[in-house]
Amino acid sequence: MQNLKIVFVMDQPQAIDISADTTFALALEAQNRGHALYYANPALISAEGGQPVAVIREMQVSQEVDSPVFLGEAHRVKLDEVSDIVWQRKDPPVDAAYIYSTQILALCRRCLVLNRPSSILAANEKLYTLNFPDLMPETIVSLNSEELLSFLDRLGGEMVIKPLDGKGGEGIFVLRRNDVNLFSLIEQATNFGSRLAMAQQYLPAVRRGDKRILLLDGEPLGAVLRVPASGELRANLHVGGSAAPGVLEDSDIEIIQSIGPRLREDGLFFVGIDVIGGKLTEINVTSPTGIQEMSRIDGVNYCATVIEALESKK
Numbered sequence: 001m002q003n004l005k006i007v008f009v010m011d012q013p014q015a016i017d018i019s020a021d022t023t024f025a026l027a028l029e030a031q032n033r034g035h036a037l038y039y040a041n042p043a044l045i046s047a048e049g050g051q052p053v054a055v056i057r058e059m060q061v062s063q064e065v066d067s068p069v070f071l072g073e074a075h076r077v078k079l080d081e082v083s084d085i086v087w088q089r090k091d092p093p094v095d096a097a098y099i100y101s102t103q104i105l106a107l108c109r110r111c112l113v114l115n116r117p118s119s120i121l122a123a124n125e126k127l128y129t130l131n132f133p134d135l136m137p138e139t140i141v142s143l144n145s146e147e148l149l150s151f152l153d154r155l156g157g158e159m160v161i162k163p164l165d166g167k168g169g170e171g172i173f174v175l176r177r178n179d180v181n182l183f184s185l186i187e188q189a190t191n192f193g194s195r196l197a198m199a200q201q202y203l204p205a206v207r208r209g210d211k212r213i214l215l216l217d218g219e220p221l222g223a224v225l226r227v228p229a230s231g232e233l234r235a236n237l238h239v240g241g242s243a244a245p246g247v248l249e250d251s252d253i254e255i256i257q258s259i260g261p262r263l264r265e266d267g268l269f270f271v272g273i274d275v276i277g278g279k280l281t282e283i284n285v286t287s288p289t290g291i292q293e294m295s296r297i298d299g300v301n302y303c304a305t306v307i308e309a310l311e312s313k314k
Helices: 022-032 096-105 117-122 127-131 145-154 182-190 204-208 250-265 291-298 302-311
Strands: 005-009 036-048 051-061 069-078 085-088 112-114 139-142 158-163 173-176 197-201 210-216 219-227 242-245 270-276 279-284
Touching: 005 022, 005 051, 022 036, 022 051, 022 291, 022 302, 036 069, 036 096, 085 096, 096 117, 127 139, 127 279, 139 145, 145 158, 145 182, 145 197, 158 182, 173 182, 210 250, 210 291, 210 302, 219 250, 219 291, 219 302, 242 291, 250 270, 250 279, 291 302
Parallel strands: 005 036, 005 085, 085 112
Antiparallel strands: 036 051, 051 069, 139 197, 158 173, 158 197, 210 219, 210 270, 219 242, 270 279
């Protein structure tokens, strides 16, 4: 096995939560296996002569709570000349700055960029699921309040609405016909009719949990069930959800078998899908999380499996 030079394009690492952050866990495993780590600020990615350029800093990670990440001196480099793997792990929103840096990373020729930049740009984490409508709850995407209200009525007066560019459960609401705030919530979700939002059938099974399934090259790595706190719709762990064992059921396997070939074809190496009551609700391709919780519950070093798969690609 050759030692790899891995550049992590990620948010500022100083505020990292070492007990939960997936990027940190993957970086630690890679470091323990002898690979060299580097940090790149996505805001400092540029292009020169048709080649992607980044300001990188050597990165060392540690499980010391007070100093989990050490960064060396900054160097401006051509990514193809110094790196083997560029792993884009910046959190959404997928805004203009994110799109520009991803488009520049698509210029890499020698080093491997994960996930594939062109596919990240094409695979909005909400909209990408629309490629598999038979696996989803009933869904529409619209900014028109009349269309959204009509959809709400067709569903019997209850639905979920969420932004297309959010993360971690941000901006998700349950809408009910008899809610006095209904019209105001639709205005907020669509920014007064100027921004598309996704509306979906409300799935009561969410009270039992939202299953995060991590996929590696389209194959299941494992799962964790995120159970919402009392009185909360969202099961995301950072808003109070709790982690429980996630068992892959027949309906989950059917979803994975249906979407796996497309993920592999699109170069989406490390993906997290969300499943509620046997229905696919999201396909997370930018910086899927949950591997630490899954590893603790199952007693399995899932990061080792991911890094081994990464090594096999070079």
